[in-house]
Amino acid sequence: MADEPTVAAVEARGLTRRFDGTVAVAGLDLTVGPGRVHGLAGPNGAGKTTLLSMLLGLVRPDAGTLRLFGRTHDADGARARDGVAGFVEAPRFYPYLTGRANLELLAGLDGGDARDRIADALETSGLGDAVKAKVGGYSVGMRQRLGIAASLLRAPRLLILDEPTGGLDPAGMRDVADLVRRLAGDGVAVLLSSHDMDEVEDLCDDVTIMNAGTAVFDGTMAELRGRAPAPEFRLTTGDAAAALELASGASGLEVSKDGDDGPLSVRATRDRLDAYVVDLGRAGIPVRSLTLRTSALTSLFFDLTGGAPATASAPAAAPTLEKAAR
Amino acid sequence: MTALDTPSAASAASAASAAPGVGRGGTLVVYRWETAKLVRQVRTRLVALACVVAPFLFAAALEVQATTPQDTLFGRWVHDSGFAIPLVVLGFAGQWALPALTSVVAGDIFACEDRHGTWRTILTRSRSRAQIFAGKTLAALTYAVAVTVLLGASSLLAGVLVVGRQPLVGLSGTLIAPGHATALVLASWASALPPVLGFTGLGLLLSVAGRNGALGIGGPVVIGLVMQLAAMVDLPVPVRTLLLSTPFGAWHGLFADPPFRGPLLWGALVGAGYLVLSVGGAYALLRRRDITGG
Numbered sequence: 001m002a003d004e005p006t007v008a009a010v011e012a013r014g015l016t017r018r019f020d021g022t023v024a025v026a027g028l029d030l031t032v033g034p035g036r037v038h039g040l041a042g043p044n045g046a047g048k049t050t051l052l053s054m055l056l057g058l059v060r061p062d063a064g065t066l067r068l069f070g071r072t073h074d075a076d077g078a079r080a081r082d083g084v085a086g087f088v089e090a091p092r093f094y095p096y097l098t099g100r101a102n103l104e105l106l107a108g109l110d111g112g113d114a115r116d117r118i119a120d121a122l123e124t125s126g127l128g129d130a131v132k133a134k135v136g137g138y139s140v141g142m143r144q145r146l147g148i149a150a151s152l153l154r155a156p157r158l159l160i161l162d163e164p165t166g167g168l169d170p171a172g173m174r175d176v177a178d179l180v181r182r183l184a185g186d187g188v189a190v191l192l193s194s195h196d197m198d199e200v201e202d203l204c205d206d207v208t209i210m211n212a213g214t215a216v217f218d219g220t221m222a223e224l225r226g227r228a229p230a231p232e233f234r235l236t237t238g239d240a241a242a243a244l245e246l247a248s249g250a251s252g253l254e255v256s257k258d259g260d261d262g263p264l265s266v267r268a269t270r271d272r273l274d275a276y277v278v279d280l281g282r283a284g285i286p287v288r289s290l291t292l293r294t295s296a297l298t299s300l301f302f303d304l305t306g307g308a309p310a311t312a313s314a315p316a317a318a319p320t321l322e323k324a325a326r
Numbered sequence: 327m328t329a330l331d332t333p334s335a336a337s338a339a340s341a342a343s344a345a346p347g348v349g350r351g352g353t354l355v356v357y358r359w360e361t362a363k364l365v366r367q368v369r370t371r372l373v374a375l376a377c378v379v380a381p382f383l384f385a386a387a388l389e390v391q392a393t394t395p396q397d398t399l400f401g402r403w404v405h406d407s408g409f410a411i412p413l414v415v416l417g418f419a420g421q422w423a424l425p426a427l428t429s430v431v432a433g434d435i436f437a438c439e440d441r442h443g444t445w446r447t448i449l450t451r452s453r454s455r456a457q458i459f460a461g462k463t464l465a466a467l468t469y470a471v472a473v474t475v476l477l478g479a480s481s482l483l484a485g486v487l488v489v490g491r492q493p494l495v496g497l498s499g500t501l502i503a504p505g506h507a508t509a510l511v512l513a514s515w516a517s518a519l520p521p522v523l524g525f526t527g528l529g530l531l532l533s534v535a536g537r538n539g540a541l542g543i544g545g546p547v548v549i550g551l552v553m554q555l556a557a558m559v560d561l562p563v564p565v566r567t568l569l570l571s572t573p574f575g576a577w578h579g580l581f582a583d584p585p586f587r588g589p590l591l592w593g594a595l596v597g598a599g600y601l602v603l604s605v606g607g608a609y610a611l612l613r614r615r616d617i618t619g620g
Contacts, residue, residue, distance in 0.1 A: 019618075086448070
């Protein structure tokens with residue numbers, strides 16, 4: 001029954017973990033379905049890595065239940081990780097061995113036909129000839145690629161990725177995004193943590209935003225977008241005072257000044273912004289630059305998480321928001 | 327990255343269920359994995375090479391010098407019988423070399439995962455902590471036996487090739503024929519295995535508890551030297567017999583006439599006791615540990 005496709009890849013209820021009296025994860029619920037890409041966002045110290053560590057069996061929960069494809073670490077031991085792969089924080093390998101040798105060792109540890117997947121995993125990693133070099137000389141991005149290759153050796157049905165694009169160049173980020181989409185299309189559940197809300201928006205079907213160990217949002221991407229405030233733009237004009245006056249009293253438009261000589265901060269929907277820019281032109285106020293300062297989702301992220309990195313102290317300190325119904 | 331035919335959920339499920347070793351075979355898989363890893367380490371290979379080469383260099387050096395190491399058991403016979411060479415080496419190795427040789431692997435076999443941060447790499451595969459622990463422990467024990475056998479065999483070979491197969495004068499003054507001397511030398515080296523395995527256990531315990539290879543490698547050597555110092559003071563006999571350094575001298579009785587073998591049995595029990603307690607403690611520490619850093 002554990003392998004039936006209808007069983008959730010991850011089903012966590014009331015997961016709690018403390019470290020030396022500090023609550024890292026507090027009563028968290030999480031469900032990740034097969035074929036879904038689930039984003040896990042939150043500021044530093046929100047509890048994301050502790051949560052992923054619990055999923056991978058590296059850290060034991062103090063309370064709550066955790067099932068991976070219906071199996072638990074306590075009851076099923078290592079079998080609970082069957083079909084589960086991924087990494088928390090930066091993937092780590094033996095630095096005195098080459099990338100290929102590291103994968104060969106891990107394939108030996110996995111057993112089965114993991115060895116047969118080495119070539120494909122290496123090709124997917126895009127490491128090229130670097131697989132023949134010792135890992136000790138790898139850049140962060142190269143280790144990240146090798147970490148993904150090591151995960152693919154396990155032919156995962158649940159792939160857990162902690163900041164998978166950290167250290168990657170734009171091409172690498174695009175490759176990871178393509179891979180995640182392809183895996184999800186094949187029915188693989190992907191749980192990825194990220195600081196980058198744009199990346200989460202681009203890749204994920206569902207998202208959980210954590211702050212101080214609790215979920216301050218848990219729902220679909222569409223639900224999150226529905227809650228998002230207007231994005232914030234940075235506007236530089238030839239006459240800031242006139243531009244500010246033009247915006248005063250206008251509906252759906254919040255314009256403020258960043259300092260005496262600084263650019264204007266404009267919060268508006270894109271349609272409303274377009275109209276404002278047209279009005280500026282008609283009024284003879286030149287627009288010198290217009291850039292996106294904070295996307296809609298990032299603005300919501302800041303709203304939900306208090307706008308500053310959390311300290312992971314008492315969960316009661318976290319801003320609360322009722323969970324969005326799935 | 328290039329295109330890849332990613333595995334379907336069905337094939338992945340099949341692959342996952344086909345992965346062997348979650349049960350009893352898992353320890354063997356980990357053992358093979360750890361052994362393959364050790365073989366690739368330069369340090370491990372250098373130590374093994376030293377075990378083969380060093381006795382020949384030692385025998386050659388003794389052969390060319392006029393004096394003999396008179397203050398060492400069988401030292402005065404190194405020019406007269408090749409069988410004295412492995413016994414002199416054994417007497418020397420028991421003081422600190424064997425604990426050091428075995429600790430090179432045992433003392434670092436868990437700590438290296440902390441140093442490289444690879445616990446979270448290997449513990450997220452399809453192996454339980456118990457299997458990882460058992461496989462690594464077996465690999466360390468195998469290495470301990472291997473270096474002891476290598477050093478003993480090489481010492482015997484060096485003595486026979488460099489000095490010759492002359493009869494050996496025993497501790498009671500009787501002459502021991504070459505065939506019998508060979509058997510006694512091998513038995514003497516075999517008697518070193520229990521304390522070697524005991525020190526291996528200590529290395530494993532320090533490797534897990536300290537998460538530091540230097541502590542795991544140096545700790546057993548220091549403990550062995552302290553035990554030897556303790557044996558020199560007037561400790562009660564029961565305490566002295568519980569010291570792990572004492573069994574390294576248990577072979578002396580084999581060369582007496584008549585031989586006495588009681589210390590061999592007691593040494594085996596002491597070595598086993600240290601091994602079981604140390605390994606049990608190490609497992610207890612690793613079993614509940616959270617992997618938050620390494």
